[in-house]
Amino acid sequence: MKKLFLTALLATLPAASAATLVFGNNGEPVSLESGNITDGISILVQRQIYDTLVDFKNGTTDLAPGLATSWSSNANATSWTFKLRPNVKFHDGTAMNADAIVFNLRRWWDKADPYGFRDQGRTFEIIGDLLGGYKGDPTAVIKDIVKVDNMTVRVDLNKPSSVLPNVLAAGYFGIASPAAIKKDGAKYGTPASKAVGTGPFIFQSWRTGDRVVMTPNKSYWGEKAKVDELVIRNIKDASQRLNEMKAGTIDFANDLTPDSLKSVQADKNLVAVKRPSFNVGFVSMNNRNQYLKNDKVRQALSMAINKKAIVDAFWNGLAVSNASFLPPVLAWANSSKVPADYKFDPAAAKKMLADAGYPNGISIDLWYMPVSRPYFPNPKPIAEAIAADLSAIGVKVTLKTEDWAKYLQDRNAEPGFDMYMIGWTGDYGDPDNFYGAYYGQNGSSDISWNPPEVQKLLEQGRAATTQAAKAKVYAQLHELTYNAAYRVPIAHSQPLAAARSYVKGWVPSPLGSESFNTISIDGKK
């Protein structure tokens, strides 16, 4: 028996294929059900399994054909028609057609849809956020979803929206197999079920807390995967992601801390990969505060912060300073009449504060988040640096923080924070996705400033059908918000990713996740 056991121990060698690609994800996906997630960790996994109706060109936020080969709207952008790609099958062999698309869109949008499983805890909250609400809601963007013919779907809107294709291209909206959803019911998307899409990788298993394993889809309509197996591991801790990469137990990973850059560059087996920036970290000032409701005070504070020095000190050069509220790829929507943001000028700031009636300075609270976010990798020292800059013009700053979930809640609850750090990562490449989140009716209520002209411009922006027309509208919004100076952009960060040197063809998307079908393993692992 003992001998048998030993023989068994010695005889079994790993049976893994040479071309297994291993990615270190920032944690465990919440769910593999498309339309019902909001976190980047889940999106990253879903991007491999599902296609979206519209896609993005590699490494950009420009639209490209996905499951729809073309799309067009009527003149005032209140109705969009999508022509579908023929001969595409889901991984379970069922056909991708208009019925399948309508099935997916309806279960997200119609609260009464029998396959939405809302009685069992499904929420699809991203629809409420990006598309104004659900079927029948007064604020909902979508009025109806119609099958025109077997390969054509039409989406009718309650109000003009030129960005519907961009929204539907976002990683939340992967198209899943209706047959698989009907088969697994409310279990769909959990580890006990198989996620079925049309994407470049086929889901094999999800070992809870540990990894998701996929194999290439040999009959994929687009660029076919170049590896034999894809393993996505959950590695929550950023230092451990780096350790794993250095040890060669994973091949590539996202969101390393900016201070790991040197360590990555010093390792000949690793290559630093910079993701194009598509986020903004900023400081917001609250109109309810007795000092901050004064325009001049806000402008003085905006001039007092040395953004470039902060970016150099805390991002290791992995960020863009001196930029507007919009990330660099959306710079076309900025005005040429005002600078991107306030120039650092402490002397002018001090004078402006005196002109505002506070020659002896003021006292305010500055809140910073207790967690690392992609746009503020280490909030506390950044907050300290901002406080030091402000104290140089006579502003006494009290630094405050609290638990992240509470922080997010309290900033919007009366009276809110005086000044606080927050940010945004874009879902799709349109200025509305940034401005709309923090200004106007659907925006955050953290600064208590919501003039009608801002709302009007936001609506004009959503209705504008060409980039030139959009640029005109958003330039006005840029001027208006620049002069109001309620939100001070600090940086657009480029989250640091890295890969082992044999990983070729990885094109990081500014949106934070992309399909790994372009990646090959070149040479020996």
Added chain:
Amino acid sequence: MGSYLIRRVVRTLLVMLGISLVVFVFVRSIPGDPAVAMLGERATPEAAAALREQLGLNKPWFFNPANPMDAQYPKYMGALLQGDLGSGLKSNIPVISELKSRFPATAELSVAALLFALVVGMPTGILAALRRNSGWDNLATGISLVGVSMPVFWLGLLLSYFFAVKLGWLPPSARLGYEYTIEPVTGFYLIDSVIRGNGGAFWDALKHLILPAIALGSIPLAIISRITRSSLLDVLGQDYVRTARAKGLAANAVTIKHALRNALLPVVTVIGLQAGALLGGAVLTETIFSWPGIGSWVYEAISQRDYPIIQGGVIFAALVVSVVNLLVDLSYAALDPRIQYN
């Protein structure tokens, strides 16, 4: 003995009931709302309110005058009595199935950590007691002090960096390399790989277990070492040991036969107490080592305010600690004939 057991089981059930109520109120009293945590930066007050309603979190906690059963606690308890702990708020994964797949991982890690703590802690404690005030004793004291005061996550990262990155001897994290799969039988990888006759997976699982077990075992090791030392010193000063020595028994025989067995009692108590501490330590250790157990899962749930997962995790942890303490109390009787349960 039988009636004692029944009493203990009933008491445990009452404790569980109490814990379910306490944790239910406690998680809902933590400031910060699950809907807001779920939405992150998107959490406008309107969006959060709509999501709360969808999740049923706007219902009264205990009593709904309109419909007595339509409140959160009665619903939760109704399901609990049928063995249903609910599902993750956002993931919709049943808490029970998650516990089933994750508990073996935590148990395997905790047992390994405890074994490491005992195997290293007891001998150092014994030696420290026998060579009192020697260099060895001081060294053992120093090691214990470091073990107790070094944060587990820091130690974990150091171990990972040194043994995995620098030396390349062991994997930095995870429970098993991607080359292997083990079809679960007991859920313990070391046992299952042997049952399945998969030697490669056995070694791989063992290699993955070493570093997290050392990190998690560092605090119990220090405590066990100190308790062993003081308890043995205490026993060595007792009359019966002096008598044994006076009878001319060899020093080793006295130590091993007479003193050690009696000195073990407090050590067993500490093991019982450490069961809770291990589950607590597992939270950090599992997070650092990407270990797919209960600790990392509950940790994530707390930051996300995922009520059903936190409740399920805490109730289950309480059950584990209760059972371990029952076993400890029963092993007393085996170790010390003066103790009897009736």
